[in-house]
Amino acid sequence: MNSDRRAGPSDVLRPRNVGAPIKRTEDPRLLTGNGEYTADRKPDRPLHLAFLRSGQPHARIARIDTAAAQAAPGVSAVLTAEDIADDFKPVIPFSRMPSYYATPIVPLASGKVRYVGEAVVAVVATSRYLAEDALELIDVEYEPLGAISRAESAVVDDAPLLHEAAGTNVLIAREFKKGDVAADLKAAAVRVGGRFEMTRKAPLAMEPRSYTAEYDKRRDAITLYTSSNIPGIVRDAVSESLDLPGHRLRVVAPDVGGSFGSKGSLYPEELLICITARKLRRSVKWTADRLEDVSSSSQAFAEVVDAEMGFDKNGVATSLQADVIGDVGAYSIYPWTCGLEPVQVVSFLPGPYKIGSYRGAVRGVATCKPPTGPYRGVGRPIATFVAERLMDLGARALGIDPLEIRRRNLVRAEEFPYRIASGIIWDKTGFIECLEAAAEAAGYDQLRREQAEARNQGRLFGIGIASYAELTGIGSRIAVAPGMPINTGSETAKITIDSTGAITAAFGVASHGQGLETTLAQIVADDLGARFEDVRVIQGDSDEVPMSTGTYASRSAVLGGGAAKHAAKILQEKIQRVASHLLEANADDIEVTDGKAIVLGTDRMVTFKQIAKAVYSDMKTLPVDARDELSATYTYDPINGTTAAATHIAAVEIDPATCFVQILKFVVAEDCGRIINPMIVDGQVHGGVAQGIGAALLEELIYDEDGQLLTASLVDYVIPSAPEVPVMNVVHVESESAVTGGFRGMGEGGTIGAPAAIANAIADALSPLNIDISILPMTPERVFQLMEKAKPKSKGNADE
Amino acid sequence: MTTNVSVTVNGERYDVPDVEPRMLLSDFLRDRLGLTGTHVGCEHGVCGACTILVNGDSVRSCLMLAVQSNGKEIVTVEGLGSPEHLNELQAQFREHHGLQCGFCTPGMLMTGEDLLRKYPLATDEDIREGLSGNLCRCTGYQNIVAAIRSAAAKRSEKAS
Numbered sequence: 001m002n003s004d005r006r007a008g009p010s011d012v013l014r015p016r017n018v019g020a021p022i023k024r025t026e027d028p029r030l031l032t033g034n035g036e037y038t039a040d041r042k043p044d045r046p047l048h049l050a051f052l053r054s055g056q057p058h059a060r061i062a063r064i065d066t067a068a069a070q071a072a073p074g075v076s077a078v079l080t081a082e083d084i085a086d087d088f089k090p091v092i093p094f095s096r097m098p099s100y101y102a103t104p105i106v107p108l109a110s111g112k113v114r115y116v117g118e119a120v121v122a123v124v125a126t127s128r129y130l131a132e133d134a135l136e137l138i139d140v141e142y143e144p145l146g147a148i149s150r151a152e153s154a155v156v157d158d159a160p161l162l163h164e165a166a167g168t169n170v171l172i173a174r175e176f177k178k179g180d181v182a183a184d185l186k187a188a189a190v191r192v193g194g195r196f197e198m199t200r201k202a203p204l205a206m207e208p209r210s211y212t213a214e215y216d217k218r219r220d221a222i223t224l225y226t227s228s229n230i231p232g233i234v235r236d237a238v239s240e241s242l243d244l245p246g247h248r249l250r251v252v253a254p255d256v257g258g259s260f261g262s263k264g265s266l267y268p269e270e271l272l273i274c275i276t277a278r279k280l281r282r283s284v285k286w287t288a289d290r291l292e293d294v295s296s297s298s299q300a301f302a303e304v305v306d307a308e309m310g311f312d313k314n315g316v317a318t319s320l321q322a323d324v325i326g327d328v329g330a331y332s333i334y335p336w337t338c339g340l341e342p343v344q345v346v347s348f349l350p351g352p353y354k355i356g357s358y359r360g361a362v363r364g365v366a367t368c369k370p371p372t373g374p375y376r377g378v379g380r381p382i383a384t385f386v387a388e389r390l391m392d393l394g395a396r397a398l399g400i401d402p403l404e405i406r407r408r409n410l411v412r413a414e415e416f417p418y419r420i421a422s423g424i425i426w427d428k429t430g431f432i433e434c435l436e437a438a439a440e441a442a443g444y445d446q447l448r449r450e451q452a453e454a455r456n457q458g459r460l461f462g463i464g465i466a467s468y469a470e471l472t473g474i475g476s477r478i479a480v481a482p483g484m485p486i487n488t489g490s491e492t493a494k495i496t497i498d499s500t501g502a503i504t505a506a507f508g509v510a511s512h513g514q515g516l517e518t519t520l521a522q523i524v525a526d527d528l529g530a531r532f533e534d535v536r537v538i539q540g541d542s543d544e545v546p547m548s549t550g551t552y553a554s555r556s557a558v559l560g561g562g563a564a565k566h567a568a569k570i571l572q573e574k575i576q577r578v579a580s581h582l583l584e585a586n587a588d589d590i591e592v593t594d595g596k597a598i599v600l601g602t603d604r605m606v607t608f609k610q611i612a613k614a615v616y617s618d619m620k621t622l623p624v625d626a627r628d629e630l631s632a633t634y635t636y637d638p639i640n641g642t643t644a645a646a647t648h649i650a651a652v653e654i655d656p657a658t659c660f661v662q663i664l665k666f667v668v669a670e671d672c673g674r675i676i677n678p679m680i681v682d683g684q685v686h687g688g689v690a691q692g693i694g695a696a697l698l699e700e701l702i703y704d705e706d707g708q709l710l711t712a713s714l715v716d717y718v719i720p721s722a723p724e725v726p727v728m729n730v731v732h733v734e735s736e737s738a739v740t741g742g743f744r745g746m747g748e749g750g751t752i753g754a755p756a757a758i759a760n761a762i763a764d765a766l767s768p769l770n771i772d773i774s775i776l777p778m779t780p781e782r783v784f785q786l787m788e789k790a791k792p793k794s795k796g797n798a799d800e
Numbered sequence: 801m802t803t804n805v806s807v808t809v810n811g812e813r814y815d816v817p818d819v820e821p822r823m824l825l826s827d828f829l830r831d832r833l834g835l836t837g838t839h840v841g842c843e844h845g846v847c848g849a850c851t852i853l854v855n856g857d858s859v860r861s862c863l864m865l866a867v868q869s870n871g872k873e874i875v876t877v878e879g880l881g882s883p884e885h886l887n888e889l890q891a892q893f894r895e896h897h898g899l900q901c902g903f904c905t906p907g908m909l910m911t912g913e914d915l916l917r918k919y920p921l922a923t924d925e926d927i928r929e930g931l932s933g934n935l936c937r938c939t940g941y942q943n944i945v946a947a948i949r950s951a952a953a954k955r956s957e958k959a960s
Contacts, residue, residue, distance in 0.1 A: 029883055031881075031890040032837070035837075040836035129823070206901070206937050208841070290844065290847075683897050687939050721933075721934075727924075
């Protein structure tokens with residue numbers, strides 16, 4: 001078969017959807033209150049769940065008395081671990097990593113509790129109000145076993161063990177090595193280093209986690225509606241745990257109100273709601289309140305990094321070493337494991353730089369907190385924070401401008417593909433191009449002049465640069481999480497033209513704000529030759545494709561888009577074959593465009609509707625063997641994946657009276673390859689940067705020594721609101737990637753670059769006071785403490 | 801210990817029996833009237849997702865009891881426009897990509913409607929200040945500000 005389509009004159013005029021800022025298909029329903037989020041489902045006479053959660057950080061459960069709760073008005077059932085013991089198998093977050101202990105995941109705490117907020121008892125009642133009333137009547141007796149509130153205290157000899165079977169609180173340990181770091185550091189002209197910390201964060205999607213299990217008693221089947229970005233993974237895990245085959249367990253992620261990673265793991269409540277629905281043969285609903293969401297959804301970052309970088313006299317980084325300790329919380333999560341976040345810190349620490357030798361060691365340590373899991377950027381926000389701080393410290397020590405030192409160290413165009421010291425391979429990407437584009441867009445030289453002027457006036461004005469690279473659209477050769485057995489490397493598209501001529505494209509990805517119904521339709525429309533508005537995209541439904549996982553790790557444009565292109569091509573060839581019969585022309589001479597098949601250079605054409613009628617409905621028009629179903633399925637695997645990169649530049653001013661950091665300017669120059677929808681790409685960058693600003697300046701989950709969360713409301717856990725976020729200027733460097741379609745993943749980058757750029761800008765602003773920045777967030781209180789500490793010895797400088 | 805609530809929502813009169821005094825207005829709208837366009841994000845009055853108009857003023861429906869709405873006029877997001885005919889503000893949100901996951905959007909729109917009616921919104925800073933009680937985790941606010949600015953411009957064009 002000849003798959004090379006001949007270029008015709010209409011190619012020039014062909015409307016191209018890919019690359020255009022097409023308005024989103026999702027918007028009309030979401031703007032009018034017609035979206036359907038999980039909590040909006042209205043199954044017949046549903047029961048409602050409420051959880052009694054542990055107020056103890058680490059304790060043996062001595063006794064649970066549920067008698068009074070069972071007798072309370074409206075209560076259908078009260079469930080403890082004992083009551084459901086025979087209804088499921090624990091889910092094991094397996095990994096082939098050596099030195100890893102997989103903590104089993106169970107729906108309700110069994111034997112002991114390991115963090116404040118862990119679910120212990122579930123009440124099922126006719127309304128949420130009545131279920132919560134009954135929680136008050138439950139009596140649980142605990143025997144405290146001693147809280148582990150910090151990673152450092154978890155590794156001391158006499159620390160209590162959170163998981164006795166592990167024999168240690170260190171759930172994961174790894175080390176990456178290349179070259180002789182010790183020798184290179186010794187030989188370095190300049191060595192810079194320090195202890196860096198990125199505190200614990202909440203991904204904080206605006207929609208709290210929510211599940212509705214709809215029970216079909218006619219065939220003992222469940223449809224789980226879940227606010228998840230991994231409905232395919234949830235389907236497979238729940239199926240295995242409950243011994244319920246996939247054709248009796250459908251998992252749907254309907255409209256999902258953001259995730260940022262917090263809805264990207266299997267949750268105990270998802271298991272429990274399915275167990276409950278099956279046990280009671282009724283539909284069951286649960287939605288977390290904000291306290292539950294903050295204190296039981298997966299959390300983020302929480303690492304301390306001791307790092308050192310060596311430079312030669314020209315400012316070329318020769319060596320890097322780091323010891324990372326990650327506070328991973330009480331459990332390993334499914335499927336990513338507790339290694340996901342901290343291991344990624346050492347995997348990505350060398351970043352986009354050509355550093356000769358490297359040693360990165362990491363320990364993930366169990367503490368009495370909710371598990372850490374994926375959060376936008378995963379590991380790379382702190383890796384970039386540390387590497388970019390070291391780059392600036394090196395520049396300062398050598399008297400080189402921060403922009404110039406990056407020019408000297410970034411991998412250059414002619415050096416790709418480049419294997420960095422931790423083993424990751426970058427494919428050809430515009431590292432230097434992003435750096436230069438960001439500098440130009442920010443007016444870097446002018447900014448430095450403004451800074452000089454501001455300093456003359458005694459103002460604290462700083463400029464910060466951060467460059468990073470990330471691996472996106474990862475194929476089957478690399479596990480998204482280290483040693484994980486699930487295939488995250490492929491994605492299926494199934495495109496069908498039905499007997500009415502309507503086009504439906506189904507995917508296993510699961511949009512939670514990215515606009516995949518729009519962007520994937522743009523790709524299908526172009527590659528099939530259809531009109532954009534005629535393509536319906538279905539996603540987030542486990543019944544639509546045989547195997548799926550979901551949307552995470554900046555994969556959906558690359559894998560979903562690649563699958564869409566291949567499937568569309570196959571279907572287009574089928575259309576050409578049918579049209580060649582109908583139009584009595586050679587299939588190669590038929591162009592498919594705008595929902596029609598046209599004989600090139602003529603006005604002879606048939607519409608998709610006529611083609612569908614000929615294939616499915618007419619018995620005479622086509623020979624029997626030409627009535628081939630108008631559908632195509634393709635599973636695409638990019639094998640390795642592709643790099644995405646950016647440079648962020650921030651200019652900040654610090655008010656010495658309030659110690660508040662104001663961001664005056666924020667520029668991003670990013671390379672996400674071929675852009676599908678520039679409006680959506682800009683929106684993703686804006687949102688990512690805003691989260692990065694939160695991580696840099698505001699957000700911190702604070703647990704006290706007794707394992708109690710002190711920032712459990714939105715008053716205490718502060719995310720950026722409109723006045724705190726500056727106008728962002730986004731510049732695109734479109735260097736096409738080698739994967740199908742030339743796309744690169746770009747959903748996470750904003751959060752990776754922004755904290756480091758802001759940290760460098762703050763350090764630059766405070767450099768006249770000799771203040772260094774090594775912990776984020778830089779809240780006004782932290783800035784105040786640093787300035788107070790710096791005062792006696794630098795007063796003279798500051799008053800200049 | 802229940803009571804009747806008579807309330808006008810989006811121009812339609814509802815007489816609802818058996819309302820518990822403790823029922824939140826947000827739950828009442830969603831569970832008793834089936835108007836699930838009003839979203840519940842925090843239930844402590846910080847995120848603004850549940851914002852509605854009560855007698856013309858923006859109100860957090862999670863901080864009001866259903867019984868307090870007795871005899872009042874409420875507008876929810878369902879009362880603005882339809883998927884086929886978006887109102888001006890909704891259309892500007894779509895035009896400027898002022899929404900991603902859509903969860904905070906109903907609250908943003910209701911706050912936006914209130915701001916547009918009551919304040920001149922001369923600068924972007926005014927708009928940002930007016931939105932400071934509504935949290936969005938997806939957009940970084942830039943396109944929401946642009947959408948409201950554009951709706952304000954269109955309204956003043958019409959007025960002049």
